[in-house]
Amino acid sequence: MYFREHMNKLDKEGSLIKVKKEVGVDIEAAAVLKAVEPSPLLFEKVKDYPNFRVAGNIFCTKQSIADYFGIPTSGLIPKLTEAIDNRNPPEEISDAPCKEIVMEGVDLNKLPILKHNERDGGRYISSAVVVTKDPELGQNLDFHRAMQFEATKMSTRIIKGRDFYKFLERAGELEAAWCVGNTPNVLVAAATSVKTGINELEIANALSKTQVTRATSVDLLIPAGSEVVLEGRVYMKDRSTEGPFIDLTETYDIEREEPIFEVKKITHRKDPVWQALLPGALEHKVLMGMPREPTIFKSVNEAGVKCLDVNVNPGGSSWLHAIVRIDKQNEEDGKTAIHAAFAGHRSCKHVFVVDKDIDIYNSLDVEWSMATRFQAERDLVDIGKEPGSSLDPSAEPGTKITNKIGFDLTAPLVTKGKSFARAEFPKVDLKKYIDE
Ligand SMILES: Cc1cc2nc3c(=O)[nH]c(=O)nc-3n(C[C@H](O)[C@H](O)[C@H](O)COP(=O)(O)O)c2cc1C
Structure with a gap:
């Protein structure tokens, strides 16, 4: 299916915002697209360009892709x-x-x-x-x-x-x-x-x-x-x-x-429909980061660690951070995965390795694993200074030298003190208690 036909499909499903009011291509269109992000949007009337429509935010999320x-x-x-x-x-x-x-x-x-x-x-x-x-x-x-x-x-x-x-x-x-x-x-x-x-x-x-x-x-x-x-x-x-x-x-x-x-x-x-893509915004991010996930996934598995999923997440500009979910079998798996993830994406600056019970698409969950499972002295891997990404404003200008760090947020396999498992409440059928 081509771009236009896909856009028409989104329209039929009711997920395309259609703007009938005339919009200018000088700042105005981008500002509107940013305001509705991540919803797909079509400008039907473009000032000075009567033959064109402009569409944007069409593929802002992994879900849309x-x-x-x-x-x-x-x-x-x-x-x-x-x-x-x-x-x-x-x-x-x-x-x-x-x-x-x-x-x-x-x-x-x-x-x-x-x-x-x-x-x-x-x-x-x-x-x-x-x-x-x-x-x-x-x-x-x-x-x-x-x-x-x-x-x-x-x-x-x-x-x-x-x-x-x-x-x-x-x-x-x-x-x-x-x-x-x-x-x-x-x-x-x-x-x-x-x-x-x-x-x-x-x-x-x-x-x-x-x-x-x-x-x-x-x-x-x-x-x-x-x-x-x-x-x-x-x-x-x-x-x-x-x-x-x-x-x-x-x-x-x-x-x-x-x-x-x-x-x-x-x-x-x-x-014609002109495809807009907002710089630095979600669509730019998802297209940059997503193709790095398979290379990290492959590299971690090839290093002998069972990798379950990878998220090069928008919070890390979809480039500088990778969250790697593993099925930990050996005590060293977290650290091995950190080194392999950096090998799979050379521009990455921070790698976070989590256990299989963590939702890597929920930053609160990832942070929770850092709060409860991480001890810096034992679990921090300081790779030292290496070439990273020229996009990172904190990297050394000109050389892109950056300090790469890995965070092993996995729980030790042998528990000495409190359990690392999250306590679950019993599940109930809400309909029995609350009228819809
Ligand atoms: C939306 C988007 C915009 C990009 N803009 C540029 C750019 O302006 N200049 C550039 O060199 N790379 C840019 N990139 C990155 C590369 O084009 C992209 O990573 C590509 O895979 C490099 O492929 P290559 O390994 O075949 O050279 C952009 C990537 C995306 C997804």
């Missing part, structure tokens, strides 16, 4: 692991929705690109899946925010180490397509960090059937159901100021000189 795949949230880690391991080339079609309309000339001012906040450097595309290709390594999918600074040009943030960065370093300049308006098969696949050379569209297709089509002016296969596609070239040495912009940690990222994306062609579906 699990619902798209028709599975429980507990099935997301196995589903993503399976898709990464058993990739599957997508079907190529020629008559694709994303090419229904080819815009005449290129003028980015004709797209309802949002400015999200007063201090932002400009109007930003934040939801696009970026398709690029290296002549030898093949296609890659990434996310790269892009700030408009001219009618045909944007500056785009490409972090060193990303596959796109590696491709650009080799080629100097590359064809690229920014694809806006996609579903979680494509979005989540693009957010995974897999071995360079793996085409994430094959992961997307393994997650759920994905069709691709050849772009109109660049030699790239793009998600066929995208609402809007911006085709063009990115230049490594040709740079322009990018930023400030709100990052995953909800703090402002700095201005930098970043590569220019020159847009040469724009295509879109009939009656």
Whole structure:
């Protein structure tokens, strides 16, 4: 199912907020989206853009992504692991929705690109899946925010180490397509960090059937159901100021000189819907953090500890914290899991390992296990200083050196004093006592 069809389904189910009042793309739309987060919302009338509708908050929660795949949230880690391991080339079609309309000339001012906040450097595309290709390594999918600074040009943030960065370093300049308006098969696949050379569209297709089509002016296969596609070239040495912009940690990222994306062609579906994605907000977080959970899960299990679940939670900016639930069999399991979790997600700063009776989606429960089961001298693992995340404002500027710490919040297997088990009250049938 494509983005639009999924949105229509949400509408039929009654879970889509529809705003009929005209809204502006300059701050106003973002402010409304933030106010209703995590509810999905569609702006039906967009000031200055009568041909477009704007939708946002469509995939703000793991539940919304699990619902798209028709599975429980507990099935997301196995589903993503399976898709990464058993990739599957997508079907190529020629008559694709994303090419229904080819815009005449290129003028980015004709797209309802949002400015999200007063201090932002400009109007930003934040939801696009970026398709690029290296002549030898093949296609890659990434996310790269892009700030408009001219009618045909944007500056785009490409972090060193990303596959796109590696491709650009080799080629100097590359064809690229920014694809806006996609579903979680494509979005989540693009957010995974897999071995360079793996085409994430094959992961997307393994997650759920994905069709691709050849772009109109660049030699790239793009998600066929995208609402809007911006085709063009990115230049490594040709740079322009990018930023400030709100990052995953909800703090402002700095201005930098970043590569220019020159847009040469724009295509879109009939009656296009522009997908907005609020920077630093829940949708950004869930897409960043969720694809790291399978890698941590795998790493902990491979270290010989029975890992039951992992939550890279929004409280930790969906990047800097990992909560790992284990079935503890040996006294050392908590500490072993801490080291393995850091190996599974190098940007993580704090790892919390809990027993199987703890609900890792309830921060009060996790805190309870820290309050009742943790002794710093025995259970704190100080990894010391290591490279962490460039997104963390407390990491050393420039080097991203950070102090990584693990918290073993599991109870000792042998209880010497009070029991660590939570006392349960008897269950009753409330209907017997309280009239509905
Ligand atoms: C919503 C969203 C926005 C992102 N924005 C950027 C960005 O602007 N620049 C960047 O380099 N990475 C950004 N990322 C991260 C990467 O694109 C993403 O982690 C990707 O998996 C890296 O893939 P690679 O390992 O194939 O290079 C973003 C991720 C998400 C989910």
